[in-house]
Amino acid sequence: MLLVDDHPMVRAGMKALLATTDRVEVVGEATSGEEAVEKARTLKPDIVVMDLAMPGMGGVQATRQITELGLGPKVLVVTIHDEDEYLASALDAGAAGFLNKSAADTDLIGAVEAIARGHS
Template identity: 45%
Template sequence: MTDTPIRLLIADDHPVVRDGFRGIFTAEPGFDVVGEAGDGAEAVAMAKALRPDVVLMDLRMPVMGGVEAIRELARTGLPIKVLVLTTFDTDQDVRPAIEAGATGYLLKDTARPDLVKAVRTAARGEAVLSPTVAARLMSQVRTPQETLSDRELEILHLIAEGCSNRETAKRLFLSEATVKTHLLHLYAKLGVNDRAAAVATGFRRGLLHLDDR
């Protein structure tokens, strides 16, 4: 385990909101707030220059919105995780952000301990969703039987084996971003919001068996 702090960039067009987030993370051990951006274009430029581990990204900002900024960061190939933190949970907001490459999606009413935990989770490259967003995604991707696709089952088996997103991507010849999107859809179908719960639910529903591990 490393003692290196998680480098964090805060992107929000409201200075008061940025101040609030900065206060939260400067008070927490293990974080280093390296910068603040007031719009998506500034966030992309600062992320390229400062190389944070995680960007806390608002969605609706001037000059360049959050989804476009996430796409731009994905194109750079830099190992920067983006955690969306917004007041909006509509279909038009959630899915485009995730498909653009966001590692997670939280709402601004998330409790402080949950927010801190989510940033640590995102820094590890693991997907994280607020419960309301998970429910919304579930309504978008569910089938009448709420069954997992073959690809989602493959990914569930690999995370049950302890594979990281990177290892899963390598074994399935996919990009990490694609694995994250499948993971988020898988979470939505199972009604969970993290890897451990997905595996536990997989065993409970008979999708996983002890022999598989």
């Protein structure tokens, strides 16, 4: 799994939460959309956990580029925005799921596992 968020504390929190299960391995982290695309290309993760609002290339554009690589990673968008327009944009870009950060502390592992099984 590749964690993408421009805030180090958020990435650290998600990584610590995911470390509570032996079913998930974080293989890399990125702080921008550009870095996420490059790391997806080189690390070939199964799942990318993507923030939407980042400086430079945002999460929607990065999701689109990652899915267009054809390497198969599924993208779970985790963001503070829960408006329908963000959901629609993320799903149109190829995201397999969408999770609000306010629910990430309780739902992140379940969402990652659901996406890994092919659910959205």
